[in-house]
Amino acid sequence: MPKDIDAKESGIGAATKRREDIRFLTGTGNYTDDINVNGQAYVHFLRSDVAHGRITSLDTSAASAMPGVLRVFTGADFEGVGGLPCGWQVTDRFGEVMQEPAHPVLAQGKVRHVGDPIAAVVAETAELARDAAEAIELEIDELPAVIDMKAALQDGAPKVHDDLTSNLCYDWGFVEENKEAVAKAFDAAAHVTTLELVNNRLVANPMEPRVAVGDFNRATGESTLYTTSQNPHVIRLLMGAFVLGIPEHKLRVVAPDVGGGFGSKIFHYAEEAFCTFAAKALNRAVKWTSSRSEAFMSDAHGRDHVTKIELALDADNNFTALRTETHANMGAYLSTFAPSVPTWLHGTLMAGNYKTPLIYVNVKAVFTNTVPVDAYRGAGRPEATFQLERVIDKAARELDVDPIALRRQNFVTEFPYATPVAVEYDTGDYVATMDKLEEIADIAGFAARRAESEKAGKLRGLGVNCYIEACGIAPSNLVGQLGARAGLYESATVRVNATGGIVVMTGSHSHGQGHETSFPQVISEMIGIPEDMVEIEHGDTANTPMGMGTYGSRSLAVGGSAMVRATEKIISKAKKIAAHLMEAADADIELKDGKFSVAGTDKSVPWGDVTLAAYVPHNYPLEEIEPGLEETAFYDPANFTYPAGAYACEVEVDPDTGKVTIERFAAADDFGNIVNPMIVDGQVHGGLGQGIGQALLEGCVYDEDGQLLSASFMDYAMPRADDVPFYQVDHSCQTPCTHNPLGVKGCGEAGAIGSPPAVVNAVVDALRSAGKDVTHIDMPLTPARVWAAMQG
Amino acid sequence: MYEFEFARPSSVAEAVAALSEEDAQALGGGQTLIPTLKQRLAMPTTLVSLGGISELKGISASGREVVVKGGTTHAEVAEGASAYPALAALAGQIGDPAVRNRGTIGGSLANNDPAACYPAVALASGATIVTNAREIAADDYFQGMFTTALEEGEIITAVKFPVPEVANYQKFLQPASRFAMVGVFVAKFADGVRVAVTGASEEGVFRWAEAEAALSANFSADAISGLTVEAEGMIGDIHGTKEYRAHLVGVMTKRAVTATG
Structure with missing residues (x-):
């Protein structure tokens, strides 16, 4: 494959403009909401406005009599219909399978998060359906909600699911056999750095909200679902086989133009099953278009980990062991791939770019009265990268060594490299990407830029980090052993x-x-x-x-x-x-x-x-x-691919207000071979925007009663164009993947994985330049949080 | 939204008559009301649009006074209030172009959102709110979050702004909505300085008396260095604590004073 990527006009390596x-x-474009089936009706979902409660009365008779109403469905209509399946079964550190609660299409007796669908009104128009939904007489006996993960695991905590033994989904240890050896390495360490941090809960917010149109052809007996999905075949399999009992040859799933997914459109959702089910029941096509408000309380959320990480070093600053304990929020139900995210997509990446010989990862997945949490751009790998690259930065400060030098000293340099967390990196050159980063970020010029900022009364900080991810998921035989209920x-x-x-x-x-x-x-x-x-x-x-x-x-x-x-x-x-x-x-x-x-x-x-x-x-x-x-x-791939890179962020902090401005951001990525460098640039830019959004702006917040406080764009801060800088991105470091025919590694998530620690490292660096003894600030680094940290 | 009747009168008198109907609601630029209706949080029987009333549009200046008619959009103020540059600048920072081309000064002041920008300039300028029935001094007009001296069905027809010697508005954005987390308007008149703060207080826009006194004696940022507002009574939410907002009031006031120089 050619390396001189900018010279070509067509074919592999050409920056062909995107025809779509x-x-x-x-x-x-032809998006799902553009699809209107002849005679379609519309559904409006009545959703829970409390986080946890028992439905004591649900009377739909008045609603059913409202103008234009075709039928009002409740959980009772779905008795005997399957629940939404979970596609990954994790086995815990004691050899037991995870606790897996039922996930009904419409609530059965209990509601478990704000937004949980209780009833569905199908009517001639969306407005009539909404009118009728207000006429449903609903009484809920409100129960105490569990929102905080650690509180959810306390003895006597209210249970999200009455039929489970506790709110603990699983307690996963990886690699369990290494636990003792890791403990011994910590005992023998010359230095141990410890950091507790939060990986903030996010809402994906693709530009296009979710839409589903169910249709049924009485003549052929075929059901069709038009849906905003990243994987229509998977939806066909999950919904057909596990929820509605429709064989594949009688079920067609179409995902036409889809306006962004970022993971949130991987999963099989209740609304898809409902529309398909109701279309057959009514012999009418049934359409649902999510409002943005519904999206906030029904799209699967992302991240939401609370982690304690410890790094052990010897007297020469070599990493000798790493140990983490993470609480991972599952929300109220298990979304399609939720159990895999904090485990196999997270624990296996804890080695990062470093030759740490001993690693032990403990993850407790917890049910809470919140929207289900599942994969979001990067899925587990951003969480791994963030904690690892933060703790390394903290160690460098504690040891008073250059954070770049400390990383370089511990890089994996020989490939293939088998990590102590069960994966084998086929290729990579972390020295080359760091060299490239230092060049494009002009690390050498930072001191002069800091002096300029200080003259203007601003604090300037530099944050550098590396990342590695496992992409190209995945060898089917391997993921089958790890609990996947699908081939990949x-x-x-x-x-x-x-x-x-x-x-x-x-x-x-x-x-x-x-x-x-x-x-x-x-x-x-x-x-x-x-x-x-x-x-x-x-x-x-x-x-x-x-x-x-x-x-x-x-x-x-x-x-x-x-x-x-x-x-x-x-x-x-x-x-x-x-x-x-x-x-x-x-x-x-x-x-x-x-x-x-x-x-x-x-x-x-x-x-x-x-x-x-x-x-x-x-x-x-x-x-x-x-x-x-x-x-x-x-x-079927033989291995994952392992894109890797090094990122640098420079920020200015306004000491009067705590406001952080990103002045420069450089990304040196190794994606192996590149087919279209312009598209790769765009993917990196988008990922960086989302990572910066997580680091500075985005935070999904519940109050202690389980009310969603960040339930609209008035309170959930999405990054805007002026929140991000012009990026310097480079992907000229290319170590092609050795096991796929294109030698490619994947570039879609890198930006979102690699950027949050760079931003936080930079802000901490800026504050320390002003003599502030700040070691960490939890994301998002809002002006208020940064200012509060500066007050000590 | 729920169903409603829609009226589009062409004069203030017709609008006042239409608003006398029970549960009738005036519609200015709709930048707050339309989203509220979409969320079904309001159920007026009749929406009375003020958008077709030509006597509610326009900006005039004479001597040291600028008069902005109630139906004038933020974009028109940003463009046309050059006789009061700080007012024009404030209008040009509201929302985004779509908001500025729809939203009106009368609608904003009638709504009195605690994080809106216009209440700050009206109060700091000592403006007069002119309605179809009377004239109300700004000091009497703002009565707390979303609360004003307006009677049911009363329409803001114009706002009279005395033009200060110098003035400036500094807004610190709430990161998500980009409304004012704290906005401070400082206006220096021959007989003293007025300082109005929006975004920060649970009571809506307010005048910061201590800063006014200090700045009236010595119009410089240093004059207010030792001053702070009480955190108690400030808004505390997921975007910032009461203490943070109280701190920002001082910072933004200083910056406004400095920017006038």
Whole structure:
């Protein structure tokens, strides 16, 4: 693969402009809310306004009699219907499986968080449905809510689920066998740095709220669900097999243009099951469009970890052991992949970029009366990175050594590297990314910039950190052992049409990633035809092969690899056809620039002649191969991929108000090979924006009664354009992945994973420059919090 | 939103008549009322739009007074109140362009959101709120969070601003809403200095008397260095404690004074 990425005009490495942006930017996208099925009705959900309570009375008769109401559904209508399934079962450190509560589509007897759906009114219009919902007579016997995780684990705490033994979902130890050895290493340490911190709860807030349209065809008995999903096949499987009992061949799930997901649209939600169920019950299509207010209290939230981390060092400042204890909030129910996030997506990354020989991670997952928490951009890896890179920074200050030097000293430098937390990094060069970072961030010039800031009465700080992530999730046999209830391969069908154009049907869903542009670049490179001869289709279970969807920065590494494998089959068959046409041996055929030629001769046939022959097989080796040119491949990765990098943030702090301004931000990433550097830049920019949002602005806050205080954009601060700086990003350090055919590693989450510790490290550095004895401030670093920290 | 009747009178008199209906509600630029209706937190029988009343629009200046009609948008004030630059600057910092092109000065003052900007300039300027029925001094007009001297159905037709010698508004943004977490308007007149604070207090906009006295004696940031407002009575929420807001009042006041120089 070429390294000189900016020089190319097309194919792998070219900065091809995103073709999908034309429709997104001109208002001609086709989002789920744009889909209106003939005769559709509308549903409004009556949601709990208390965090915890027992439903003592639910009378829908008045609501049912309201104008335009087709039917009012309650939990009673879903008796005998499955609950929402959890897709990952974690086994705890004592060998027991996690506690797994039922998750009804509509509340059965109890409500467990503000926003928990209790009843659903289907009516001729959305307004009539909402009118009628107000006429539902509901009485709830309010119960004490459990919001704080540690309080939830106290003896006698109110139980979120009466049928569970406690609010503890699981108590996970990793690697449990290392626990004693880790303790001994701490006993022998020359220095131990301890840090307690919070990884703040976030709301994903994609630009497009969730929407579901359920439809039912009485003639064919087929149900269709249009939904805002990152993985329509997964929804089909979960909803069809576990909730509604519809076989795949009678259930079609379509996720058309989707306006951002960031993880929150991976999961199977009650509203999807409801709309599909109600459409069949009423023989009418049923549509639900989430309001932004509903999104805050029904979309799965992210993060919400409370961690104590300890780092042991020897007298030479080598890391000798690491130990963490984390409380991870599950919310009121287990969302689809929630149990995996604080465990296998978190504990396995605790080695970071460092050769710490002994690591022990303990995670207690806790039920609380809050919205379920699940994967959000990075999912477990940002939490791991944040605590590790914060504690290293704190250690450097305690030991009075340069934080960059301390990191460099402890880098993993030889690959492959087997960590003490069960993963093997295939490739990487952490020294190279740190060198690159120091260059693009102009670390050497920081002291002068700090002096300038001080002249203007501002405090300036520099924060540097590294990150590593595991992407390209994942080898199916491995994740099966770890508790996944699904395989994590990807599939692609490559259909070559008679005149040479290609349609790729991929299981990778695109909701902002740019697959429709980058995937054709790969095929263009492989065959030597223009990119615009290739079209990407995704998001419809009716026409794409089984796919696991898009999350964990896996699309190009796994879905792209499936496409490469299918294209290799196409090329192999096309060479046979070309050999026949040129009366040559298969082995002598070469494909270059869209032309098949016979090695060592001037004989050639163009791509289009061969594809035409496949469909008009007049002169064709019918005895050897079938007509047509269409191939499918499933690709199951051999390992995760391990993108890594080093980030630097420079902030100014206004000492009078505590306001933090990000002055510079540099990111040096190693994503392996790059298909479209412009798209990679954009992915990094977006990730950095979200990471900076987490670090400075975003915080989802409940009061002690379980009321959501940050329930709208009036109180939940999303980053705006003027909150972020112009970034210096570089991805010229490339150690290609060794086990996928493209050598790619994934870039979608890196920015969100790597940036929060850089920001916090920088703010702490700024405050310390003014002599403030501040070692940590919990995110988000609002002006009020920074000012309070400065007051001591 | 719930269903309602909609009236769009073309004169103040017609509007006053329409508002005499039970549960009728005046609609200015709708920047607060429309979201409130969408959340079904209000249920007026009739919405009386003031947007079609030409006599409620416009800005005039004479001598040391600027008069802004009640239906004038923030964008129009930002553009047209050049005779009172600090007022124009304040209007230009409200919300975003969409808000500024819809929201009106009369709507903002009638609503008296504790974090709105206009109450600060009205109170610090010693403005006069003119309604269809009477004239109300700003000192009498603001009566606490979302509470004013307006009677039911009374319409703000204009606001008369005495133009100070120098003035400045400093706003510290609440990070999410970008309303004023603390906004301080300092206005220096020949007979003294007025300081009005918005965003900070549980009682809505207020005058900071100690700062006014100190600045009237010595109009410099140093003059208020030792002064603080009581944290008690300030708003404390997830964005900042009472103590933080009290602190910001001092910081923003100093900055406003410095910015006039």
